[in-house]
Amino acid sequence: MQMVAYESRSSVNDIQLITRVVAGDAAAERELYEMYVDRIYRLAFRLAGDDELARDFTQATFIRAFEKIGSFRGESSLSTWLHSIGVSVALNGLRKTKRQRNREAPMEEGLTVGSTRIEAEPDLKERMARAIESLADKYRTVFVMHDVEGYTHEEISGTLNIPIGTSKSHLFQARSKLRVALADFAPEWVS
Amino acid sequence: MTEDNFEEFLKKAAQSYNAPPARTPRDDMWSAIQAQRAAGPRVIYGGGSLAPAPARRFGSRIWVGTAAAAILLLATGVGLGRWSTRSNASSATAVLGPAKAGAGLNAGAGTPDAGLNEGAGTPGALGPGGSGAVASTHTAGGEGGKASPPREPVRIGGTRRPRALDGTDGTVAVTAPSPNSTSNATGNSAYQLTAVRHLSEAEALLTSFRTRTTADQQMDAQMGSWARQLLSNTRLLLDSPVANDPQRRPLLEDLELVLVQIVQLSPGSTPQDREMIEKTLRQDHVMTRLRTAIPAGAQRGS
Numbered sequence: 001m002q003m004v005a006y007e008s009r010s011s012v013n014d015i016q017l018i019t020r021v022v023a024g025d026a027a028a029e030r031e032l033y034e035m036y037v038d039r040i041y042r043l044a045f046r047l048a049g050d051d052e053l054a055r056d057f058t059q060a061t062f063i064r065a066f067e068k069i070g071s072f073r074g075e076s077s078l079s080t081w082l083h084s085i086g087v088s089v090a091l092n093g094l095r096k097t098k099r100q101r102n103r104e105a106p107m108e109e110g111l112t113v114g115s116t117r118i119e120a121e122p123d124l125k126e127r128m129a130r131a132i133e134s135l136a137d138k139y140r141t142v143f144v145m146h147d148v149e150g151y152t153h154e155e156i157s158g159t160l161n162i163p164i165g166t167s168k169s170h171l172f173q174a175r176s177k178l179r180v181a182l183a184d185f186a187p188e189w190v191s
Numbered sequence: 192m193t194e195d196n197f198e199e200f201l202k203k204a205a206q207s208y209n210a211p212p213a214r215t216p217r218d219d220m221w222s223a224i225q226a227q228r229a230a231g232p233r234v235i236y237g238g239g240s241l242a243p244a245p246a247r248r249f250g251s252r253i254w255v256g257t258a259a260a261a262i263l264l265l266a267t268g269v270g271l272g273r274w275s276t277r278s279n280a281s282s283a284t285a286v287l288g289p290a291k292a293g294a295g296l297n298a299g300a301g302t303p304d305a306g307l308n309e310g311a312g313t314p315g316a317l318g319p320g321g322s323g324a325v326a327s328t329h330t331a332g333g334e335g336g337k338a339s340p341p342r343e344p345v346r347i348g349g350t351r352r353p354r355a356l357d358g359t360d361g362t363v364a365v366t367a368p369s370p371n372s373t374s375n376a377t378g379n380s381a382y383q384l385t386a387v388r389h390l391s392e393a394e395a396l397l398t399s400f401r402t403r404t405t406a407d408q409q410m411d412a413q414m415g416s417w418a419r420q421l422l423s424n425t426r427l428l429l430d431s432p433v434a435n436d437p438q439r440r441p442l443l444e445d446l447e448l449v450l451v452q453i454v455q456l457s458p459g460s461t462p463q464d465r466e467m468i469e470k471t472l473r474q475d476h477v478m479t480r481l482r483t484a485i486p487a488g489a490q491r492g493s
Binding site: 030033034037038041042045046047049051052054055056058059062063064066093096097099124125128129132143144147148175178179182185188189190 | 198200201202211219
């Protein structure tokens with residue numbers, strides 16, 4: 001699990017780096033990319049669950065960041081700013097993808113009419129994945145950021161532009177729903 | 192205690208959820224980013240809010256309706272564009288009837304600034320459509336140094352236009368430096384809106400194409416039909432002023448190529464056929480370029 005120390009405002013290093021990027025320094029762009037690409041890609045992958053989509057989202061995040069960096073005012077840390085772009089890009093992209101899957105759903109449902117689905121008892125990993133997928137976007141995002149990727153509520157608050165209390169509340173809701181969904185595995189945590 | 196246990200259990204178990212690969216494909220992504228940025232800046236890019244979009248479900252029939260709406264919008268855009276272009280061309284140069292040479296112009300020792308100052312006063316008060324740029328031609332006339340009385344600049348359609356003197360037959364040629372900016376803006380906006388809608392549609396199709404898991408003939412046929420409609424629109428856009436944009440033209444051309452491939456995909460095609468299309472999409476980074484060209488939230492209204 002990654003634990004990352006955030007600063008609420010841009011550090012001196014951030015500002016120097018941004019100044020160089022704005023001035024058109026290609027090395028500074030690469031430096032900025034190298035500093036943050038792992039975390040942006042990891043988060044995009046966690047949200048998308050697909051390498052190709054995660055790559056698309058990460059690339060779009062940096063392209064947009066380089067275009068908009070001149071308007072970055074330093075009110076938050078560079079990391080928070082980049083993450084907020086990344087999450088926004090990923091969630092918007094996923095909504096579009098989901099919309100497409102919904103379009104296809106009626107036809108797929110039509111093909112399975114009449115067939116009986118026999119499912120084996122899924123293991124914990126599978127059930128967990130399905131339960132997380134079924135969460136609303138706002139709960140899933142906070143849960144993935146906090147419990148899976150180890151972001152703090154302060155970081156989540158800055159990235160998603162929500163109050164810290166809301167972040168905590170979303171996490172509580174997410175955990176409650178997961179507890180119900182994973183009730184079959186209760187002995188594992190009760191013991 | 193149980194709560195703590197549950198949190199521990201959850202955090203541990205959730206690590207397997209969408210676990211990313213150990214190694215980030217840094218160099219691949221950097222190359223792709225550089226390639227896309229080399230194609231030019233794509234400023235139209237939106238963030239969008241984190242509020243969930245209203246859930247919508249589209250059946251396959253909706254595709255037809257959406258496509259029809261897109262065609263209608265495209266036709267409206269093209270029509271507006273042509274109309275504005277024509278009206279600009281017709282108002283570009285107009286020749287008025289005979290007028291006295293030197294009328295309204297300052298000549299010789301008269302009041303050389305009178306004619307100039309007349310139009311230079313309050314540009315904002317020139318009336319609707321006025322550009323505020325009144326450039327009277329200032330020449331020494333052939334009337335032996337007599338000063339002509341200053342005259343109102345020629346007005347066309349409520350707009351003051353600069354004048355150029357044709358000294359041979361006494362006609363005054365009036366040139367319009369400012370095109371009809373209002374209709375131009377309307378035409379451009381319509382084109383931009385149409386282009387964005389079209390690119391959103393194309394992205395929707397390509398996402399559908401990529402996310403499908405198995406080949407089935409019904410799906411292939413519907414995709415082919417959808418792609419055919421988008422292909423026509425793409426070609427219309429390529430012939431429209433939208434294609435003058437140096438970033439958008441290559442995107443539309445690449446899109447055209449992919450759509451042609453999808454149209455040609457026969458029902459029940461082999462995985463190799465689809466792989467070829469996938470390859471084109473990957474090599475040209477069509478999806479990423481489409482996404483960067485579409486402002487976030489542009490589809491919400493469609």
